[in-house]
Amino acid sequence: METIESLAQAGADDQVSGKKKAVLKAALRLFLEQGYGATSMDAIAREAGVSKATLYAHLKNKEELFEAITTSCARLNATLHPVFEAGHQDIRAELLSFARDHVALLLSPEGAAMYRIVIAEAPRFPELGRAFFENGPAIRHGAMVDYLKIADERGLLKVDDARRAASEFFGMIGGMLHLRAMLGQGHKIDAAEQAAAVEHAVDAFLRAYRT
Amino acid sequence: METIESLAQAGADDQVSGKKKAVLKAALRLFLEQGYGATSMDAIAREAGVSKATLYAHLKNKEELFEAITTSCARLNATLHPVFEAGHQDIRAELLSFARDHVALLLSPEGAAMYRIVIAEAPRFPELGRAFFENGPAIRHGAMVDYLKIADERGLLKVDDARRAASEFFGMIGGMLHLRAMLGQGHKIDAAEQAAAVEHAVDAFLRAYRT
DNA sequence: GTCTATATGAAGATAGAC
DNA sequence: GTCTATCTTCATATAGAC
Numbered sequence: 001m002e003t004i005e006s007l008a009q010a011g012a013d014d015q016v017s018g019k020k021k022a023v024l025k026a027a028l029r030l031f032l033e034q035g036y037g038a039t040s041m042d043a044i045a046r047e048a049g050v051s052k053a054t055l056y057a058h059l060k061n062k063e064e065l066f067e068a069i070t071t072s073c074a075r076l077n078a079t080l081h082p083v084f085e086a087g088h089q090d091i092r093a094e095l096l097s098f099a100r101d102h103v104a105l106l107l108s109p110e111g112a113a114m115y116r117i118v119i120a121e122a123p124r125f126p127e128l129g130r131a132f133f134e135n136g137p138a139i140r141h142g143a144m145v146d147y148l149k150i151a152d153e154r155g156l157l158k159v160d161d162a163r164r165a166a167s168e169f170f171g172m173i174g175g176m177l178h179l180r181a182m183l184g185q186g187h188k189i190d191a192a193e194q195a196a197a198v199e200h201a202v203d204a205f206l207r208a209y210r211t
Numbered sequence: 212m213e214t215i216e217s218l219a220q221a222g223a224d225d226q227v228s229g230k231k232k233a234v235l236k237a238a239l240r241l242f243l244e245q246g247y248g249a250t251s252m253d254a255i256a257r258e259a260g261v262s263k264a265t266l267y268a269h270l271k272n273k274e275e276l277f278e279a280i281t282t283s284c285a286r287l288n289a290t291l292h293p294v295f296e297a298g299h300q301d302i303r304a305e306l307l308s309f310a311r312d313h314v315a316l317l318l319s320p321e322g323a324a325m326y327r328i329v330i331a332e333a334p335r336f337p338e339l340g341r342a343f344f345e346n347g348p349a350i351r352h353g354a355m356v357d358y359l360k361i362a363d364e365r366g367l368l369k370v371d372d373a374r375r376a377a378s379e380f381f382g383m384i385g386g387m388l389h390l391r392a393m394l395g396q397g398h399k400i401d402a403a404e405q406a407a408a409v410e411h412a413v414d415a416f417l418r419a420y421r422t
Numbered sequence: 423g424t425c426t427a428t429a430t431g432a433a434g435a436t437a438g439a440c
Numbered sequence: 441g442t443c444t445a446t447c448t449t450c451a452t453a454t455a456g457a458c
Contacts, residue, residue, distance in 0.1 A: 017423085035331070037248035040451055051425050056453065120246070120331030122395035129395035137390060164411045171386020171412075176378035178386075179348060184333035184340035200375045201382075208419040228441085251433055262443050267435065 020058040022048040027065050028072055032113040036066055036121050066121075070131045091156055092206060094147075099173040099198050102140065106178045107186060107194070116182060141166050148209075158211045165209060173201040231269040233259040238276050239283055243324040247277055247332050277332075281342045302367055303417060305358075310384040310409050313351065317389045318397060318405070327393060352377050359420075368420045376420060384412040 026047035030039040041062060045052045059065040087094065105111045114132075122129035144166035152159040159165050177194065180186050237258035241250040252273055256263045270276040298305065316322045325343075333340035355377035362368040370376045388405065391397050 019423085035334075038335075041453080042451070052452090053426080053454075054424055057423070062452070116330060116334075119327060119393045122393070123246075123327075124249075126395050133391065133394045133396050137387070137394075141387070161411060164408055165415070167387040167408065168383040168412050168415050171382035171384070172379040173382070175382020175386035175389075176348070176352070180344065182330045182333070183344045183348075184337050185344050197375055197378065200372060201379050204376070204379050204419040208415040230441085252435080253433070263434085264436075264444080265442055268441065273434070 017058075019048070019050050019054055023050060023055050023058060023065070024068060024072075028069055031066065031069060031117060032110065035117055036124075063125075067125065067128065070125075070128050075135075088147075088151060088154060088156060091151060092202065095169075095205070096199060096202050098144075099169075099202050100195070102170070103174045103177060103194065103198050106174050107181050107189070112181050112186070115178075119182070137170075141170065144169060155211060157206075157209045159209055168208075169205050172205060173198050228269075230259070230261050230265055234261060234266050234269060234276075235279060235283075239280055242277065242280060242328060243321065246328055247335075274336075278336065278339065281339050286346075299358075299362060299365060299367060302362060303413065306380075306416070307410060307413050309355075310380075310413050311406070313381070314385045314388060314405065314409050317385050318392050318400070323392050323397070326389075330393070348381075352381065355380060366422055368417075369422045370420055379419075380416050383416060384409050 023044065027039070027044045030044055030047060033039075041052055041055060044065070045055045048055070055065075059068070106115070118128055118132045141163075145162045148157060148159045148162040148165055151157040152162065177186070177189060177197065180189065234255065238250070238255045241255055241258060244250075252263055252266060255276070256266045259266070266276075270279065317326070329339055329343045352374075356373045359368060359370045359373040359376055363370040363373070388397075388400060388408065391400065
């Protein structure tokens with residue numbers, strides 16, 4: 001998993017000064033930790049080790065600073081989405097591996113914080129919601145659609161509607177767990193219980209779409 | 212569906228003055244529309260048609276006012292959750308009806324706004340997250356668990372783990388749709404497409420758990 | 423570019439009159 | 441109980457010196 005540091009650095013152009021990188025990095029961390037409204041420009045400047053004036057020399061205002069995070073947000077999603085080894089050697093094992101990685105991302109502190117802030121601010125920053133969706137869930141969904149289509153063509157699964165089947169897959173492996181995490185009820189989720197739930201869901205999916 | 216007006220009235224004790232009711236009603240509306248941070252006490256007082264001093268005569272502060280909303284929040288969930296006619300006459304029809312009502316709630320403006328604000332503020336108001344979960348998703352989940360257990364006992368379905376099966380049911384009928392709505396990408400969801408997706412998911416669930 | 427110091431305004435909360 | 445007017449705090453954003 002990519003670190004917040006590398007994300008912030010990657011999010012900034014390579015030509016920008018170290019100060020700007022520090023500001024973006026600090027902003028990403030604080031926004032994820034505390035949310036948009038609760039994060040003050042003072043705190044970002046302090047965390048970055050620069051003055052507020054320097055901060056405003058690089059970024060127009062708080063909104064622009066937050067929107068700059070969109071890049072890191074997209075990168076987070078694109079980088080973290082598991083590489084789908086679509087070998088179709090062992091469908092159950094492949095789906096299981098994909099599902100585990102997906103759920104681990106949803107429930108990780110960074111992943112959950114990112115989902116939370118994007119959901120919270122989507123009305124005020126529609127572009128952020130769009131970028132997050134397109135670069136994260138939509139990409140993973142598309143990968144699963146392709147996988148299921150091939151599996152259907154090869155007669156390994158019987159999938160009448162790959163898009164809907166993919167949506168059902170993601171929903172059933174992580175829907176309730178994700179909801180619990182979003183509502184702050186994720187602390188009760190035991191790791192073993194989580195793993196068993198994912199496995200159970202994958203098996204149910206396979207029963208629904210086996211040949 | 213219960214209106215915001217009746218919710219606010221029901222949320223307040225019957226003995227409190229009309230002014231307090233007006234404040235609670237205004238607060239609920241503005242919180243749902245704009246979120247916690249973006250809603251000022253000035254705006255709530257103005258919307259309620261009272262002065263700020265009057266507002267503070269009834270509620271200690273903004274946090275307490277927000278927490279008072281928890282009651283309405285719980286009530287919204289409890290009231291809106293579809294009555295589950297567990298007749299087991301026609302399982303597919305019953306699951307379909309339940310699923311349609313559930314998804315309609317998730318995607319309704321009021322439901323989506325409630326989910327959004329609770330998710331956004333769950334870190335700062337853990338009790339709100341807990342109350343929302345216990346009175347909404349958890350209740351519906353429990354109802355589905357009971358339904359599936361009975362269906363299993365009667366040999367109508369083969370459900371090895373009712374809790375996990377219920378989680379999978381909710382995830383697959385609404386997971387991706389809900390996520391899209393939360394990220395502000397719900398406007399693209401065509402009503403017919405939505406209905407077809409729900410039906411498709413119910414059928415997939417039945418294939419996974421049929422006898 | 424970077425800093426210290428400050429202007430400006432918004433929002434939570436209250437004092438005192440009626 | 442209710443209001444007008446005000447206090448206080450804090451956050452965004454900038455001015456001016458180095």
